[in-house]
Amino acid sequence: MSFLSKNLRRRIKIFLRKTTFLIILATTLASILFLRPYFNGFYEKPSFEDRLPEADFLGRCYLLDVAKETSEMLFYHKVPFRDLFSYEFLLGQGKSYGLNLQKPIYIFANDNGNWGVMVEVTDSSKVFQGIQRISKFIDVKDTLWNDQKVYRYEKEKGYLTYDKNWLFLYKGTEFSKNYNHILNARKGEMKPCWKTFLKEKHFKDEKLVIYSNWKKLQKQGLETALFAHNSDSSSFSLLSYFKNKKPLNIKLKEPGIELASSNSVSKQLNIHIDISRLRKAYNDPIYKFLVSLGKKISFPTKDFLDAWEGDLCFTQGGTAVIHETFIESVMDEEFNVTEVKSVKEEKIPGFSLLFSVNDNSTNLINKLFAKGILTKHENHFQFLASPPLSFVKRPNSLLFYSGESFPKQVLNNKNHGIWTQRGTKIGFAIDSLSSHEMFGTIHIPIDRIIRRNKFF
Numbered sequence: 515m516s517f518l519s520k521n522l523r524r525r526i527k528i529f530l531r532k533t534t535f536l537i538i539l540a541t542t543l544a545s546i547l548f549l550r551p552y553f554n555g556f557y558e559k560p561s562f563e564d565r566l567p568e569a570d571f572l573g574r575c576y577l578l579d580v581a582k583e584t585s586e587m588l589f590y591h592k593v594p595f596r597d598l599f600s601y602e603f604l605l606g607q608g609k610s611y612g613l614n615l616q617k618p619i620y621i622f623a624n625d626n627g628n629w630g631v632m633v634e635v636t637d638s639s640k641v642f643q644g645i646q647r648i649s650k651f652i653d654v655k656d657t658l659w660n661d662q663k664v665y666r667y668e669k670e671k672g673y674l675t676y677d678k679n680w681l682f683l684y685k686g687t688e689f690s691k692n693y694n695h696i697l698n699a700r701k702g703e704m705k706p707c708w709k710t711f712l713k714e715k716h717f718k719d720e721k722l723v724i725y726s727n728w729k730k731l732q733k734q735g736l737e738t739a740l741f742a743h744n745s746d747s748s749s750f751s752l753l754s755y756f757k758n759k760k761p762l763n764i765k766l767k768e769p770g771i772e773l774a775s776s777n778s779v780s781k782q783l784n785i786h787i788d789i790s791r792l793r794k795a796y797n798d799p800i801y802k803f804l805v806s807l808g809k810k811i812s813f814p815t816k817d818f819l820d821a822w823e824g825d826l827c828f829t830q831g832g833t834a835v836i837h838e839t840f841i842e843s844v845m846d847e848e849f850n851v852t853e854v855k856s857v858k859e860e861k862i863p864g865f866s867l868l869f870s871v872n873d874n875s876t877n878l879i880n881k882l883f884a885k886g887i888l889t890k891h892e893n894h895f896q897f898l899a900s901p902p903l904s905f906v907k908r909p910n911s912l913l914f915y916s917g918e919s920f921p922k923q924v925l926n927n928k929n930h931g932i933w934t935q936r937g938t939k940i941g942f943a944i945d946s947l948s949s950h951e952m953f954g955t956i957h958i959p960i961d962r963i964i965r966r967n968k969f970f
Contacts, residue, residue, distance in 0.1 A: 560699040560702075562634055562680060563712065564704045565696045565699040567696065567705070569630075570623065570727070571622065571623045572621070572724070572727075573620065573725070574620060574711075575722045577615050577619055578605055580743065581604050583721065583743075584745050585600055587746065587750075610644075611640050612644075613633050619631060621724075625730070630682065631682075632696075634679065638678045645665055652667055653667065653668075660697060662677070663675065671686060672685045707725075710727070710738075724740070724742075726739040737757045737759045739756055740754065740755040742755075750959075750960055751955055751958070752958070753953075753954075753955055756952045758952075760950075763789075763791040765947060766787060766929070767786050767787055767788040768786075769786070769925045769926055770786045772786070772827045774923070775829070779829050779832065779932060780830060780832075781931075781932060782828065782932040783826065783931040784926065785929050787947075788824055793819050812887070817874070821874035822871060822872075823870035826870075827867070829864070831863075832863075833862065833863065834862050834865070836859075838860055841855055842856055862902065862917065864916060865901050866921045867915070868911060868913045868923070869911065875907075875912060901916045903916055904918075929943065929947075930944070940958050940959075
């Protein structure tokens with residue numbers, strides 16, 4: 515019995531040792547599998563994109579490709595120092611100072627004016643040479659920030675710092691916040707706004723793209739706003755894309771009446787949309803925007819939408835001619851006074867407004883008169899500060915125009931316009947419109963901008 519008892523005790527000890535070993539091994543493996551993502555986050559280096567700070571506006575730029583696209587325009591207009599913006603020069607500068615300009619440069623900005631740029635670094639030992647060159651032209655001071663050297667240009671609140679794999683350029687008042695994020699970024703923890711932007715399919719192949727998740731746009735119901743660069747020898751184009759959270763209550767309509775354009779027009783707007791659903795969509799962002807816009811002059815927005823059938827054409831610019839008849843007193847040689855009718859020619863600003871209407875148009879006109887937005891002086895009508903206007907009322911449209919020449923009308927289904935800013939005519943258009951999405955284009959002519967050496 516003593517032998518069996520001793521043998522049994524030995525077997526129990528062996529069993530317990532093996533069981534304990536298996537438990538420890540299983541626990542260790544489970545811990546490794548469970549904690550591996552956390553270990554990876556702490557010990558694996560974050561990607562370049564993981565370091566990008568969040569902002570109201572985000573951008574991705576392939577600088578060398580943009581240089582290729584704009585070179586024709588710069589040479590066509592004989593822009594001074596255009597060689598400094600060429601593909602070859604920028605590529606050489608990138609290699610000289612250790613910057614990888616063949617990879618995208620990331621840009622971010624906020625509505626308070628703060629902005630930053632992130633560039634990949636291939637050789638950090640060369641970056642300092644570039645900083646030394648910059649310091650010859652501007653007063654750059656260096657300081658230690660979290661044990662890393664930061665170069666400051668205090669006059670413009672500018673900062674520059676770099677590491678083995680990245681360079682960070684910043685201008686603004688929140689350098690510390692963004693810099694700490696870049697330094698402390700973790701593997702796989704890219705900011706949600708950058709994730710959304712970099713996964714966006716629209717404009718994926720464009721070389722310069724701006725994305726916005728601005729809170730003010732979100733309040734207006736916009737989920738996504740994208741802008742992309744495009745250019746040729748004569749103009750710069752900004753392609754745009756908007757996605758709404760809820761279905762839009764407007765859509766494009768069949769061709770409608772429109773005023774013909776001319777070179778003298780400085781401002782023009784042509785709209786052809788179906789607003790049948792918008793009239794009752796009081797919570798729609800577009801409806802609210804129109805109401806808020808109308809409140810500034812007590813405009814009867816609801817009455818306008820009830821009467822309007824979706825075509826609206828407005829032109830301004832140039833001059834129109836009117837002939838005014840007046841009576842003057844003329845004295846002959848015998849001092850007899852006689853009244854003579856005379857006609858004089860007078861030039862007034864060019865102005866036209868045409869919009870399609872339904873049976874509610876009379877109520878709209880009455881409301882405009884009641885609020886003093888539209889007034890009548892003898893045979894002419896006037897909108898607030900507009901020139902004297904002739905008025906033509908038809909069953910399906912209302913037309914106001916200055917001068918004596920009846921404006922030419924055409925049929926068109928394009929939604930487009932012109933806005934002149936300090937002599938530069940900027941064109942814009944809605945290219946397509948669906949229930950949730952809209953594509954548009956803004957055209958900016960280059961010649962005048964280059965001659966004036968400024969954008970606006």
